Amino acid sequence: MVDFRGYIVLFFVWLVSTILVRSIFRRSKTTSSLPPSPMALPIIGHLHLLAPIPHQALHKLSIRYGPLIHLFIGSVPCIVACSPETAKEILKTHETSFCDRPISAAVDYLTYGSADFSFAPYGPYWKFMKKLCMTQLLGGQTLNQFIPIRSEEIWRFMQLMLKKAKASEAVDVGKELIRLTNNVVSRMTMGQICSINDKEADEVRKLVQETAELAGKFNLQDYIWFCKNIDLQGFGKRLKEVRRKFDNMMERILKEHQEARKINKETGKDYAPMDLLDMLLDISEDESSEIKLTRENIKAFILDIFAAGTDTSAITVEWALAELINHPDMMKKTREEIDSVVGKSRLVEESDIINLPYLQALVKETLRLHPTGPMSVRESTENCTINGYEIPARTRVFINVWAINRDPNHWETPLEFCPERFIAEDGKSQLDVRGQHYHYIPFGSGRRACPGTTLALHMVHSTLAAMIQCFDWEVIGGNGTRVDMEEGTGLTLPRAHPLICVPITRINPFPLS
Numbered sequence: 061m062v063d064f065r066g067y068i069v070l071f072f073v074w075l076v077s078t079i080l081v082r083s084i085f086r087r088s089k090t091t092s093s094l095p096p097s098p099m100a101l102p103i104i105g106h107l108h109l110l111a112p113i114p115h116q117a118l119h120k121l122s123i124r125y126g127p128l129i130h131l132f133i134g135s136v137p138c139i140v141a142c143s144p145e146t147a148k149e150i151l152k153t154h155e156t157s158f159c160d161r162p163i164s165a166a167v168d169y170l171t172y173g174s175a176d177f178s179f180a181p182y183g184p185y186w187k188f189m190k191k192l193c194m195t196q197l198l199g200g201q202t203l204n205q206f207i208p209i210r211s212e213e214i215w216r217f218m219q220l221m222l223k224k225a226k227a228s229e230a231v232d233v234g235k236e237l238i239r240l241t242n243n244v245v246s247r248m249t250m251g252q253i254c255s256i257n258d259k260e261a262d263e264v265r266k267l268v269q270e271t272a273e274l275a276g277k278f279n280l281q282d283y284i285w286f287c288k289n290i291d292l293q294g295f296g297k298r299l300k301e302v303r304r305k306f307d308n309m310m311e312r313i314l315k316e317h318q319e320a321r322k323i324n325k326e327t328g329k330d331y332a333p334m335d336l337l338d339m340l341l342d343i344s345e346d347e348s349s350e351i352k353l354t355r356e357n358i359k360a361f362i363l364d365i366f367a368a369g370t371d372t373s374a375i376t377v378e379w380a381l382a383e384l385i386n387h388p389d390m391m392k393k394t395r396e397e398i399d400s401v402v403g404k405s406r407l408v409e410e411s412d413i414i415n416l417p418y419l420q421a422l423v424k425e426t427l428r429l430h431p432t433g434p435m436s437v438r439e440s441t442e443n444c445t446i447n448g449y450e451i452p453a454r455t456r457v458f459i460n461v462w463a464i465n466r467d468p469n470h471w472e473t474p475l476e477f478c479p480e481r482f483i484a485e486d487g488k489s490q491l492d493v494r495g496q497h498y499h500y501i502p503f504g505s506g507r508r509a510c511p512g513t514t515l516a517l518h519m520v521h522s523t524l525a526a527m528i529q530c531f532d533w534e535v536i537g538g539n540g541t542r543v544d545m546e547e548g549t550g551l552t553l554p555r556a557h558p559l560i561c562v563p564i565t566r567i568n569p570f571p572l573s
């Protein structure tokens with residue numbers, strides 16, 4: 061027994077001294093040329109400084125330590141860029157050194173060994189998929205082909221709101237919006253399946269939510285070197301279960317698609333791809349394709365689109381509505397604009413958006429203060445010098461989009477919600493969202509910027525416009541009129557408290573239905 065205790069004491073002495081030697085060695089080897097850094101703790105590094113909401117905590121640190129900070133999350137070296145100037149250095153001047161994304165154990169497992177697009181290293185496969193996204197999968201022609209899907213789903217959502225309004229029932233706005241965007245993405249990627257069957261749609265939604273949660277969870281195995289092979293938090297079992305369910309669903313849908321394609325071929329019917337899965341299957345069967353898409357690539361790509369494309373757009377609409385409820389003058393102005401362009405006898409459509417500059421400015425201002433990708437994460441692929449500091453290869457890079465979008469050196473009264481800042485003198489909406497201006501990068505910037513920007517803007521504008529055109533929104537809870545704007549925790553900047561409202565019908569553009 062005494063011997064055993066002795067071994068335990070020896071083990072702890074060894075552990076503590078190893079940690080100290082590692083941290084001293086790490087410091088003396090690197091501190092001179094790295095960006096400023098707060099004091100780190102052994103083992104966890106600066107992890108304790110990131111709570112409760114990382115982008116907010118990092119913003120506070122940057123006020124004290126400057127726009128480029130060096131941190132250790134556990135034993136992983138990181139830098140954080142919190143100003144437009146440092147973001148430009150990383151995203152433009154030295155772009156090619158920062159085109160990779162770090163891959164966690166959970167992401168690697170969920171994406172079939174990083175067979176996806178969002179986390180693929182910057183190389184031939186990523187370039188092939190990016191081109192495909194921009195020209196086919198998420199390109200203008202495909203998005204036009206799917207206009208009926210988006211209008212039908214908005215129509216279904218509005219019918220539900222009408223029903224709630226009639227019964228004076230409260231709605232969890234965010235939850236219903238996620239249902240809407242999930243239906244749109246499901247139908248675009250895999251066809252009718254999910255929208256016909258509500259139970260199936262709910263299952264997909266739960267699966268996507270759990271995937272996002274697991275991918276975003278802090279996993280000790282990724283950050284603490286001696287936990288690398290120990291699953292102390294028990295994530296392994298949950299990951300296996302989620303991937304098993306997702307894989308079963310995808311295999312079933314893939315088989316259905318393949319059978320339908322076979323019948324089409326046999327009967328010699330005219331064939332046009334119906335959804336993204338069809339397009340991906342076409343490419344995977346194309347012998348002359350420069351890259352052969354595997355079944356894993358296809359499944360992982362679909363997962364990417366769900367994970368990146370559903371919550372982000374839904375939560376943006378929820379934040380925009382919350383801001384409008386708190387700013388009745390802006391609600392009135394947006395409504396007047398919609399009424400004057402669209403009238404009161406039909407529902408606003410995607411094609412109207414171009415004529416609604418105030419609505420566009422409103423969405424831009426929402427994306428400035430509430431960017432649903434609050435931090436863009438990259439990894440350096442080679443040694444690089446930024447602002448005179450040496451950034452070693454394999455350093456994790458956080459671009460704090462949330463902090464940059466409210467930088468007081470670039471924005472007047474940055475914390476105020478003011479869509480007018482996006483209206484040019486000629487009355488048109490100004491300042492593009494696509495990463496050309498480094499003080500406003502809600503969709504990131506450069507080669508790895510968001511490929512879903514156009515789809516997201518279509519969804520956000522038309523859903524929000526329809527909600528404003530047809531309903532007043534009476535807030536339940538809080539003080540009854542003002543909505544609490546506290547941020548919650550999560551990868552996509554969710555609200556801390558759900559937005560619960562009773563819709564009150566203002567105009568009903570579906571009188572006969």
Ligand code: HEM
Binds near residue numbers: 513520
């Ligand atoms: C309001 C909605 C959205 C916001 C705010 C948003 C924001 C972002 C941001 C900040 C990034 C990282 C960019 C970078 O590293 O520079 C990103 C990447 C990405 N987004 Fe979006 N996004 C939205 C909607 C969508 C939609 C609708 C889709 C697809 C259907 C999508 C697909 C992706 C993909 C695949 C990536 C990874 C790209 C790559 O690694 O090359 N996003 N998004």
